[in-house]
Amino acid sequence: MNCEWVQQNITLYLYNELADDARHELEQHVARCQNCAAEVADQREFQVQMNALPVEEPSASFLAAARMRLQESLETAQPHRAWYHRLVFDPAAWLRQVRFSPALSSLLFLVGFAGGIGAMYSTMSKGQRPAVITGATPQEASIGGITSIEKEAGTDNVKVQYDKRLPESVQGSVSDPKVQDLLLYAAKSNENSGVRLNSVDALTSKADDPRVRETLTYALRYDSNPGVRLMALEGLGPYVKDDIRVRNAVLEALLNDSNPGVRSGALHALDPVRADSSVRMALQQLSKEDASPYIRSESTRMLASMPVID
C-alpha cells in the first residue's frame, strides 16, 4: 500500500466509498504515515469547510406551494400517449377529461358532504333531480379540487373524489419562522390583495432579514395592487443606502411604476442616495418627462440640492 495509492483514494475514503478491505488498508497505512495522515486531516477540514454552505430542508410552505402549483398544472397536462392507445376508447380517461364540465360541477354543489372524502350520487337522467345524500350547504364545504371521477359500468352511478380545504391558523411573533414562512408565501401568492397587504405590513418590521427584503422587493416590483407596492416600499426605504438590490428595485419603481403615488414614494425613499449616479440620471429623466407635475418639480428640486460628483 503506497502513498500514491492512498493519496488518490483519500477522497473516496472520506465519502465512505471504499470497499471494506481497501478502507482497512488505507487506515492501516495512515496510522503509520505522517504525510498521508496530514493529507487526510487536510481533506477532512476541506469537507467541513464546504458545510459552511449547509443544505436546508425546504420549509413546509415552500414545499406546499410547489405541490399546489404542480397539482394545478397536472390538471391540464396529459401524458403523451403511444399511438396505439389513441385507437382504443378508455371510458375512465374520457370521464377524467369531462371532470371540469360545468354540468358536473354544478351537480356537485347540490350534493352534501358526509364529513370525509368521497361521495356517491346518482347522475341525472332526462330531467330527474339528483339524489342528495347528506345536508351541509355548499358554502360550508370548500372544495380544493376534484381528483377523480369513476363511473360504475352498466349503472348510473358515479364516484367523485375531491379534496376538501381545511382552514387552519397559526399565531405568533413575526420572528417565528413558521409564521414568517406563511407571511412570505401570502405576500407573493395570495389572490386577495387585503391579505397580501396585511402580510407585507407585518413583514416590514423584519426587513433586516434579506429573505424578507427579497419578498418585499418582489411585491414592489410585481404586485398588482398599488397599496401593497407602497407598503413594501415603506419597509424597504431604510435599506436603499446599504442594499444595492433594494436601491435598484426602488429606482425601477420610480421609473416604471404606473401609479404616481408609488413613484413619489420611491422618489422620497431615494433622497438619502440622491448623489448616486444612476439615481441622478433617473431624476434628470423624470424632471423632464414624468406625467405628474409634482414628480417633475420634486425631481428638479432634488437635483438642484445635490453636489455634482463626477
Next chain:
Amino acid sequence: MAGQAQSRMNDTELIREAQRGNAAAFEDLVRQYDAAVLRLAYHLTRSEQDAQDIYQEAFLKAYRNINNFRFECSFYTWIYRIVTNLCLDLLRKRQVRKEDSGVTTDSEGGSYDLLDQVADVRSGASPERDLMRRELGARIAKALQKLTPRERMVFEMKHYQGLKLRTIGEILNTTEETAKNTLFRGTQKLRAALRDMR
C-alpha cells in the same frame, strides 16, 4: 427486503396508473421524491424562484413522458435524471452570464449578492462569528462557481446530497469510474480555489 419488494410493487402500480393518465397516482408517486428534489434544486441554485421552476418543470416533464418509462431503471433514477438535466441546463445558462464580482444573476436576470444567499444564522450568539461563517459561505459559493456544470452537479450530489457514486453514474448515464474522476477534478479545483481566497 420483503418490505422493499412491497413498496416497489406499489410504486409499479402507481406508475401504471399514472401512465393511464391518473394525475392523483402521479402525485402520490411524486410525494416520495419531491422534498429531496426541491432541497437539491434550492441548494444548487441558491434561488427560491429557480428551485421552484426546476421542480415544476421536472415533474411536469416526468408526467408528460411517463409512458416512456419502461422500468429498465428505478423510478428514482429516472426522476433524478430529469432533474439533473434541468439543473445542468441552468448552470450552463448561468455560466454564460457569470460576472467576476460577488454578484450573480439568476435565471430571470435578477441580480443577487452571494453573501445574502447564504443562510442567515439566527443564533445571535456571536455576530462576528456569524458574519465570518456567512463570509466563508459566500467564498464557498464563489468557489463552486469555478466548477464546470458537470463537476458542480457531481459534487452537489455526492457531498451535499449524500448519493453513492454508483447512483450518480446511473443518473448521469455514465460509469461510476467517470463519476469518480469528475468528483476528483471538482474537489481539486475547490480546494485550490479556497486556498487562493485566504
